[in-house]
Amino acid sequence: MAVEPIPCAPGGDGTPVEVNVTTCCAPSIASAALCREDGTTVLLVVRSGCVECGEAAQDPQVVGWIDPASGVFTPGTPPADVGPCDTGCVDTICVQRCDDTDGDGAGDATYNELWCVHKDGSTELVLTYQGDPSQPYGPVSPVNCEYGCVETQTYMLCDASGAFLRRITIGAGQHIVEDLGLDGLTPHTVTGTVGACAGDSTVTALPERDLTILCDTAADGTITTFVRDYQRDASGQITGHSDYTLDGQPYTPSGTVGVCGPAPEPCPAQSVFQECRCDDTDGDGIGDTDYVELLAVDCAGTLTSLGTYTEDLSAPYTPVAPVDCETGAGGADAATGVQARRVQLAPGQTWNAATFPTLQAVTAVAFGGTGTITTTDGASTLHDGEAASWSVARDSDALLTGPLTIRADTGTVTITYTTGVTL
Numbered sequence: 001m002a003v004e005p006i007p008c009a010p011g012g013d014g015t016p017v018e019v020n021v022t023t024c025c026a027p028s029i030a031s032a033a034l035c036r037e038d039g040t041t042v043l044l045v046v047r048s049g050c051v052e053c054g055e056a057a058q059d060p061q062v063v064g065w066i067d068p069a070s071g072v073f074t075p076g077t078p079p080a081d082v083g084p085c086d087t088g089c090v091d092t093i094c095v096q097r098c099d100d101t102d103g104d105g106a107g108d109a110t111y112n113e114l115w116c117v118h119k120d121g122s123t124e125l126v127l128t129y130q131g132d133p134s135q136p137y138g139p140v141s142p143v144n145c146e147y148g149c150v151e152t153q154t155y156m157l158c159d160a161s162g163a164f165l166r167r168i169t170i171g172a173g174q175h176i177v178e179d180l181g182l183d184g185l186t187p188h189t190v191t192g193t194v195g196a197c198a199g200d201s202t203v204t205a206l207p208e209r210d211l212t213i214l215c216d217t218a219a220d221g222t223i224t225t226f227v228r229d230y231q232r233d234a235s236g237q238i239t240g241h242s243d244y245t246l247d248g249q250p251y252t253p254s255g256t257v258g259v260c261g262p263a264p265e266p267c268p269a270q271s272v273f274q275e276c277r278c279d280d281t282d283g284d285g286i287g288d289t290d291y292v293e294l295l296a297v298d299c300a301g302t303l304t305s306l307g308t309y310t311e312d313l314s315a316p317y318t319p320v321a322p323v324d325c326e327t328g329a330g331g332a333d334a335a336t337g338v339q340a341r342r343v344q345l346a347p348g349q350t351w352n353a354a355t356f357p358t359l360q361a362v363t364a365v366a367f368g369g370t371g372t373i374t375t376t377d378g379a380s381t382l383h384d385g386e387a388a389s390w391s392v393a394r395d396s397d398a399l400l401t402g403p404l405t406i407r408a409d410t411g412t413v414t415i416t417y418t419t420g421v422t423l
Helices: none
Strands: 023-025 029-035 041-047 050-052 061-066 073-075 091-099 109-117 123-129 151-159 162-171 174-180 208-217 223-232 238-244 256-259 271-279 289-297 303-309 336-345 350-352 359-367 371-375 378-382 387-391 405-408 412-422
Touching (some): 336 350, 359 371, 405 412
Antiparallel strands (some): 023 050, 029 041, 061 073, 208 256, 223 238, 271 289, 371 378
């Protein structure tokens, strides 16, 4: 900035300045800030001396410095460690971040942030990029990174008080160290220097132990699985053991102890054969449907039914009333015959065909009065001297079906009928 010269003030002795001589004086100015090694800044104060008009100004002289934090002016030379302020970085830190690019709340992309650490300890984000630092990256939705499964390691260490357990957990963006007592539960406070437990330490070394699953076989063949905890000395020799059930309770073997073998597999069927069966589906006591039953014989000779099926084994079959095939339609035809029967009904008595499931033929005749016949068509009068007959003319599996009831009303009714029988 240009400085406008002003007349110089009279000298200290009061001697006036000649009128025909014009002098100029440059004002004092403050320099740009300088920095110290600890990161703080100072302002240097400089002053220019008086010169005659037209002459070049003299170099400014340092008269003192100001601490901007307190505003205090200190005359004289500035501190020896001042110098130009360096706005660069004393260190850089690269941090990996995660980005949720698809909006599902989970990180699916990683990127890097380059941070500058200044001399005063402040930090500044310099660059955000992925693989190539020359290509800036703009994160969509930064999220916390997941670093896989948590892994935990436990070590036995010793301090001045003895042995303790140090548990270190690494993963999921964390690194946690816990010190515990030998029971693995009680928190331990470290005393003195921590290090590996030496063999000649005053701390008593815990004996090495290893667990093995064994089986206790009783005299009756019953097998009990248990845990044997072996104790070993420093040379690896077994010095003792303790036995426990699988749930951690003390256990005392009572049979032969040995290594557990694989569980015995169930004996498969040695052979499978089929048997023809007969089913009475209409309740007449005679088999009218053939089906097949599959039977298996196991290693012990035990016979087990595997199921019932249609004759061609194309589908399962559920029998209604299994009967001996010798009396049914399956296999050879059973020998049958017809039984002749006759009854006489007095007035008021009734005969019902449903009582005779193998009914083949029936004839009713009224004498000296009337009767009533009831069929599926309803009730009708059997007149005096009238005869009514029903019969089948087919094989033995064709039977009369009801309803059929006959009642004597005012006269006598005789009923003559035949039923099928097995010889």
